[in-house]
Amino acid sequence: MRGSEVVQNGDELTVRLQVLAHPLRVYVRSGRLPPTNGGASSGARGVLAAVAAETHILIGQLHEKDWQQHASDTDGPASVERVEEALEPLSAENAAAMMGRLASQDLVWPEFTFMERTEADTVAGQVVELLGPDALWWSNGDEHSWSAVSACTFDGLVAGTDGHRFAVLVQVGED
Incomplete structure (x- = not known):
């Protein structure tokens, strides 16, 4: 797809996020949030729960697809509720920086890189x-x-x- 086609189709977020993915390490997911149960009255809490649910889907997929046999916790990934509890607010600036770091540098062996940090930071931005x-x-x-x-x-x-x-990026690893 060309840039203008991507914008017209609303897929630019997905395309940009996919650039940050790396096989067997960095997983991404994006799309439309389902309507929250409480509508507008559920506010930020309802949105957080919806994002936690989408994050849980991604974590479940990476566990099933690639990491089930390697994961250290035999109970499997955290529940949706546990994911929601783990999510701490972040500024947009810090989100871009963390996304760039997770997309470019291995959590376990920081000297191992997946992509150039400047490119990852640009795309994350x-x-x-x-x-x-x-x-x-x-x-x-x-x-x-x-x-x-x-x-x-x-x-x-x-x-x-x-x-x-929504957009979610997750990096996983075992030592």
């Missing part, structure tokens, strides 16, 4: 920009600590939404 200035962003941790959600020893995630669309 575009993802953040596509969701707009009013988007809400979350992560399960920072450079030093995190709340595990994937059943793998290491995981890092960034999730965001403009209330209608």
Whole structure:
């Protein structure tokens, strides 16, 4: 697809996010959020629950597809509720930086890179920009600590939404 076709089809967010993916390490998911049960009255809490559910779907897919036999937690990935509890608010600037780091640098062996950091930062910034200035962003941790959600020893995630669309990036690893 050409750039203008992507914009017309509403797929630019998906296309940009896919650039950040890396086989067996960095997984991405984007799309439209389902309507929240409480509608507008459910506010940010309803949106957080919806993003946690979409994040849980991605984590379940990566576990089933690639990581079930390698994961350190035999109970499997965290429940939707546990994912929601793990998500901490993040500024758009910090979301872009964390997304760029997770897309470019291995959590387990930081000297191993998936893509150039400057390219990852640029694309991550575009993802953040596509969701707009009013988007809400979350992560399960920072450079030093995190709340595990994937059943793998290491995981890092960034999730965001403009209330209608969402984007999730997760990196997993075992040492």
